[in-house]
Amino acid sequence: MTQGLLEHDTDGVPLALRTAWWATAWLRGAVVTDLLLDAVIGEDATHVVAGLDGLGLGGTPDAADTLVTGLGRLRAEGAASFGLALPAEGDPVGLGGPRPFNDAALEAGQAVVVAGAGVGLVPSRVGAAVTWRAYPAERRQLPDVGEADRELRSALPRTADALADLDVARWRPEVADELLNLRHRTPIQAPAGVPARCVELAARALQARAIVDLALADDGGAVAVHEIAARRAVLLPLARAARRGLVAAGSPEVWPS
Known part of the structure; x- marks a missing residue:
C-alpha cells in the first residue's frame, strides 16, 4: 500500500511531510536555519535541490543547490508555504498537475508543493543523499x-x-x-x-x-x-x-x- 523506502523514515513520518512543516516554519521565521537542517536532513549525509535552473530561476545550468540555497531561491520567487502531496495509484491527493510533476510524485509516493512559486519538489534517495527535483506545479485542490x-x-x-x-x-x-x-x-x-x-x-x-x-x-x-x-x-x-x-x-x- 505504501511505496518506496523513501516514504517513511525511522519515526514513521514521511520525509515530504517533515520538510513541508519545517520549511514553512523557516519561511515564516518561526525556526532558524540550523533547526530546519536538523529536522529535514536528520541522519542523512546531504539534501540538494536540483532543476531550479530549468524553471528559469537563474543560476548555473545543471547545477544543484544546497537545501538552504534552494529554499532561499524559492522564497525569492514568492514562496508562501510548503505543502504535502501523498499520491497513490488512482488517488492523486495533493497534486494539481501538470503530468510530469504528477508522474514523478506518484513514482516517489510523495512530494512537496511550493505555494506561491508554482514549483513542486520530488525527493529521490541514493544511499544517504537525497535530491529534491524541481518541477513546474499547478494550483491544487486540497481536503479540508x-x-x-x-x-x-x-x-x-x-x-x-x-x-x-x-x-x-x-x-x-x-x-x-x-x-x-x-x-x-x-x-x-x-x-x-x-x-x-x-x-x-x-x-x-x-x-x-x-x-x-x-x-x-x-x-x-x-x-x-x-x-x-x-x-x-x-x-x-x-x-x-x-x-x-x-x-x-x-x-x-x-x-x-
Missing part, C-alpha cells in the same frame, strides 16, 4: 482539515470492525493490538506554527497507515485468494483516509486560522 479529520475518525472504527470480522487476531495479532490502542498515539515533533489540530490529525493518520502496513505486510495468514482480496478491500478506505489526513495536516493552504 475538518473534513479529513472526520473521514479518518469514521474510517478507523469501520475498519476495526471489518478486520475483526475477518479474524485479524488470528492472522495478524499485532494489528489487533494496534486497533485496541487507537487512543494511544506516538507524539510527533512539529515546529512552531503548525496548528495543534493538524499535529493531532497527522499522528492519527500515521497510526492508521501503520495499521494498513502491518495488515498488508504479508498475505501468509490468508488461506485463499478471496480472503486476500477481502483484506485489501477493507483496508483501502482507511489508507485513503490516512493519506487525505496527512495531506490536509501538511498543507498550510488549508490550515485553520
Whole structure:
C-alpha cells in the first residue's frame, strides 16, 4: 500500500511531510536555519535541490543547490508555504498537475508543493543523499482539515470492525493490538506554527497507515485468494483516509486560522 523506502523514515513520518512543516516554519521565521537542517536532513549525509535552473530561476545550468540555497531561491520567487502531496495509484491527493510533476510524485509516493512559486519538489534517495527535483506545479485542490479529520475518525472504527470480522487476531495479532490502542498515539515533533489540530490529525493518520502496513505486510495468514482480496478491500478506505489526513495536516493552504 505504501511505496518506496523513501516514504517513511525511522519515526514513521514521511520525509515530504517533515520538510513541508519545517520549511514553512523557516519561511515564516518561526525556526532558524540550523533547526530546519536538523529536522529535514536528520541522519542523512546531504539534501540538494536540483532543476531550479530549468524553471528559469537563474543560476548555473545543471547545477544543484544546497537545501538552504534552494529554499532561499524559492522564497525569492514568492514562496508562501510548503505543502504535502501523498499520491497513490488512482488517488492523486495533493497534486494539481501538470503530468510530469504528477508522474514523478506518484513514482516517489510523495512530494512537496511550493505555494506561491508554482514549483513542486520530488525527493529521490541514493544511499544517504537525497535530491529534491524541481518541477513546474499547478494550483491544487486540497481536503479540508475538518473534513479529513472526520473521514479518518469514521474510517478507523469501520475498519476495526471489518478486520475483526475477518479474524485479524488470528492472522495478524499485532494489528489487533494496534486497533485496541487507537487512543494511544506516538507524539510527533512539529515546529512552531503548525496548528495543534493538524499535529493531532497527522499522528492519527500515521497510526492508521501503520495499521494498513502491518495488515498488508504479508498475505501468509490468508488461506485463499478471496480472503486476500477481502483484506485489501477493507483496508483501502482507511489508507485513503490516512493519506487525505496527512495531506490536509501538511498543507498550510488549508490550515485553520
